[in-house]
Amino acid sequence: MVFGRGMSDQLTPFLLENAPIRGRIVRLHDAVSEILNTHRYPDRIAHLLGEALVLAAILSANVKGEGIVTVQVQSKGPLKYLVADATAKGHLRGYADFDAEAIEDEMPLDALCPAGVLAITLDDGQRYQGIVELQGTGLSEAIEAYFTQSQQLELKSHFAVVAKANESSARKWQAAGMVIEHMPSTEGVTQDPALWEEAGMLFHTLTDPELLDTGLPMDDLLYRLFHEHGVRVYEPQAFKARCRCSKERIEGALQGMPDADKLAMLEDGNVEIDCQFCHAHYGFTAAELGLAAGDTSH
Numbered sequence: 001m002v003f004g005r006g007m008s009d010q011l012t013p014f015l016l017e018n019a020p021i022r023g024r025i026v027r028l029h030d031a032v033s034e035i036l037n038t039h040r041y042p043d044r045i046a047h048l049l050g051e052a053l054v055l056a057a058i059l060s061a062n063v064k065g066e067g068i069v070t071v072q073v074q075s076k077g078p079l080k081y082l083v084a085d086a087t088a089k090g091h092l093r094g095y096a097d098f099d100a101e102a103i104e105d106e107m108p109l110d111a112l113c114p115a116g117v118l119a120i121t122l123d124d125g126q127r128y129q130g131i132v133e134l135q136g137t138g139l140s141e142a143i144e145a146y147f148t149q150s151q152q153l154e155l156k157s158h159f160a161v162v163a164k165a166n167e168s169s170a171r172k173w174q175a176a177g178m179v180i181e182h183m184p185s186t187e188g189v190t191q192d193p194a195l196w197e198e199a200g201m202l203f204h205t206l207t208d209p210e211l212l213d214t215g216l217p218m219d220d221l222l223y224r225l226f227h228e229h230g231v232r233v234y235e236p237q238a239f240k241a242r243c244r245c246s247k248e249r250i251e252g253a254l255q256g257m258p259d260a261d262k263l264a265m266l267e268d269g270n271v272e273i274d275c276q277f278c279h280a281h282y283g284f285t286a287a288e289l290g291l292a293a294g295d296t297s298h
């Protein structure tokens with residue numbers, strides 16, 4: 001597959017040739033716009049979901065085959081639940097559940113999700129889940145804490161999300177992120193705290209506009225930051241917005257429920273379900289759900 005330089009919706013893995021450091025940079029445009037415009041959440045929620053999509057995309061490189069990475073935020077505050085997932089094939093989706101009355105535009109993360117937790121699940125046949133308390137001002141800081149605490153891995157991250165005004169009703173969103181990781185000492189790699197600190201200082205100079213600027217190709221941005229250490233860039237991976245729901249999957253979930261619950265969902269003899277991720281609508285007749293005709297007369 002051929003990718004244009006500076007094209008949207010892709011992740012580029014990279015390695016510093018003269019330091020035990022690797023990283024990933026991702027920029028999402030059409031994919032994140034499609035997802036956020038489907039939901040039309042308040043900006044504060046859309047912003048956080050944008051960050052979660054960036055995080056899911058970055059971590060999706062850790063699963064293989066049919067693998068899926070799921071990023072979840074849960075709290076008892078105004079934001080009740082938020083999920084973003086990414087498949088190893090580059091399909092993204094997400095949604096949030098929140099108390100709309102309690103959401104304010106510039107709400108800090110600890111007010112939006114007091115005592116919140118961040119859960120990350122990697123599943124490609126082998127399932128792994130790690131959970132950390134949500135802290136800091138955004139998911140970028142939370143993910144640094146996650147890797148330090150649950151993976152004993154030194155990692156630095158920088159995420160940026162911005163909405164562009166658009167003349168049509170659909171807004172253009174941009175979400176981007178970069179992480180660098182101090183590679184663990186293994187055969188052929190030796191950790192180097194001095195180089196890690198130096199790379200950290202270079203990383204710290206990265207700005208939101210640089211990260212988001214489509215006129216600045218990822219390769220050029222990486223070279224600008226790390227040229228002294230030699231940057232090796234790997235094949236980019238493309239992302240797009242795509243839900244995995246289907247009538248069969250939802251029917252399967254309904255079939256697993258007790259008859260009493262299925263009956264409670266019946267309206268005019270049918271069960272109507274909307275996918276929370278993509279708003280696709282599915283309808284089932286009582287007969288499709290294995291409910292006897294007589295049962296529907298309640």
Ligand SMILES: [Zn+2]
Nearest residue numbers: 243245275278
């Ligand atoms: Zn769906």
